Amino acid sequence: MRILLIEDEATLARQLADTLSQAGYVVDHASDGIDAEHLGTENPYDAVILDLGLPKLDGLTVLKRWRQAGNGVPVLILTARDSWVEKVEGIDAGADDYLTK
Known part of the structure; x- marks a missing residue:
């Protein structure tokens, strides 16, 4: 299984x-x-772990853009x-x- 981990805090x-x-x-x-x-x-990812408080572009916006583009990957915020x-x-955004x- 391939997971995308999106987290800005390096230690975590x-x-x-x-x-x-x-x-x-x-x-x-x-x-x-x-x-x-x-x-x-x-x-292609099997799942995503998504933080919301990200630099450059917040996690909620990332999720909304993926869903609008038809990306249905399971997302855990x-x-x-x-x-x-x-x-x-x-x-509501699709998590x-x-x-x-």
Whole structure:
């Protein structure tokens, strides 16, 4: 399984990538929204782990653009944002699940 990990905090990204790799997943990493949008558009992924607070382009915009383009890859939002409004926005934008850090 190939996973796209989109996380701008380097330590957390490294920990998540290491854990997923040890579990047998192939992990690609993007640390900003522009790289994330490009990777998710150009490569086939089985799943995406998406942070919302990204530099250059926020995660919610990335997700909305993918969905508008017909990209139906399963997306798990993993973010520090924990308000109900943001959770609803994430699910409405097309996320399959929403977890807070």
